[in-house]
Amino acid sequence: MNTVALVGIDLGKHSFHLHGQDGAGRAVFRKKLSRPQMMRLFGNLPVCTVVMEACAGAHFTARELNKLGHVAKLISPQFVRPFVKSNKNDFVDAEAICEAACRPAMRFVAPKTEAQQTLSVLHRLRDALVRERTQATNQAHGFLLEFGISLPRGLATMKRLPSTLSEHTLPPPLLPLLMRLHQHFLYLDQQIKELERQLETQVATDDVGSQLLSMPGVGPITASLLAVDLGDARQYASNRDFSASLGLVPRQHSTGGRTTLLGISKRDDKHLRRLLVQCARVYLMRLEHQRGALATWVRSLLMRRHANVVACPLANKPARIAWAIAVKHTRFEAAPDGLTA
Structure with missing residues (x-):
């Protein structure tokens, strides 16, 4: 194990496939390990370069390996694909990662910090809630159109839905269903506003994010996402x-x-x-x-x-x-x- 210079990891949810090479590119070991076993192995290995594809869990693993003294690098999966040999399997993928990492002109992905990943999760959660709010609005428009009621576009129309329903004659069983949909819309709208306030607070406390707000046309949402990506x-x-x-x-x-x-x-x-x-x-x-x-x-x-x-x-x-x-x-x-x- 003292000759290991480069390790490629094919990441998984529960099992990880490792391919180790020496400085000359010769294979030293191949192992299939669980996450705790893998971290124990790297804790006992001398300092080396560890390369993974930039995918789910890669940034966390890179941070943990850096804490152990290793040099963790991430590669975009599209750059690894040309180095995969025929009869693809997990060990071949790990070997392909090592081959790609050896290229002198290879481009690597910088591992994200915990704060950057948390902000990214905040953005994705907000996007999911916005899509769900739009879906609830479209459902209400579609249901009312079935009964000959055409509502104007916009969120304001959905917010005053109860007053709109009182102006039309609708089947009694339909009203509680539409009101339940309206309550769901209000809940989603409130959650989105809370997440946006949280985004604004985080951008104001972040050095790069607050500086990005000085650009014309850029608001807290764009500035925070730019700060995460940069x-x-x-x-x-x-x-x-x-x-x-x-x-x-x-x-x-x-x-x-x-x-x-x-x-x-x-x-x-x-x-x-x-x-x-x-x-x-x-x-x-x-x-x-x-x-x-x-x-x-x-x-x-x-x-x-x-x-x-x-x-x-x-x-x-x-x-x-x-x-x-x-x-x-x-x-x-x-x-x-x-x-x-």
């Missing part, structure tokens, strides 16, 4: 690398010296990408109040393209600015006209 931003070489990781740059299919750019790649977190596009639309709505080089650039684009087309490249700007804010620990200041934003 971390200290040191894992990205430049702001363009960060925006590319969010899928906000064009896909490229070039050959023979001819450059062909397609639509945006849409990789990584679609929720954060959607929020950034919404920030861009808010910026466009208030463009007459904006000043600086960014506003001048947007106005020049709007002279040639539709606002819906401009929203996508404009969404790329907050991502790149956010990287600069996180790296330099500064706040956003609109550059004067004629300078690069």
Whole structure:
């Protein structure tokens, strides 16, 4: 075991498959272990590099291995797949992780802290509640439409549903069902508001999150999710690398010296990408109040393209600015006209 230099782990819920290699890339051991057995093994191993796919439980495992003195690295699963040999199994996957980690140009994922993961859970819980609230609203509209009642769109209509029901004649057994749906809607709406207040509190106490709020069009929800995705931003070489990781740059299919750019790649977190596009639309709505080089650039684009087309490249700007804010620990200041934003 003293010759172990690199260990690849194929993560699972209850069992973990390990493939160990020495400095020359020769296989040293293969083991199938439970979580407690695996942690005992790494507690007895000399310091080495441990590599896993960035999936469920990977960030926690990476933090625990770092505490033991090892160097834990995470790889995106899409970069491991080309190294998987035929007749795929868990040990072959662990070996493929080692092969991928040996590539000098391989890109790794920075392990998230407990605070970042907690904030990410808060966002996902809020998204689930928003979807459920929308589902309850659509159900109420559909049920009433069956009885010839067409309600206007919007959450305000759902909040005053009892007064709307009193204005129409409906079957008596239907009223308690609709009122139960209305109570469920109010409960979901209250839970969402509480989570949003919690988000605002966490952003206000976070250094990077509070600095990201200085960007135009960016609110607490977007700022907190950007702070989770960025971390200290040191894992990205430049702001363009960060925006590319969010899928906000064009896909490229070039050959023979001819450059062909397609639509945006849409990789990584679609929720954060959607929020950034919404920030861009808010910026466009208030463009007459904006000043600086960014506003001048947007106005020049709007002279040639539709606002819906401009929203996508404009969404790329907050991502790149956010990287600069996180790296330099500064706040956003609109550059004067004629300078690069």
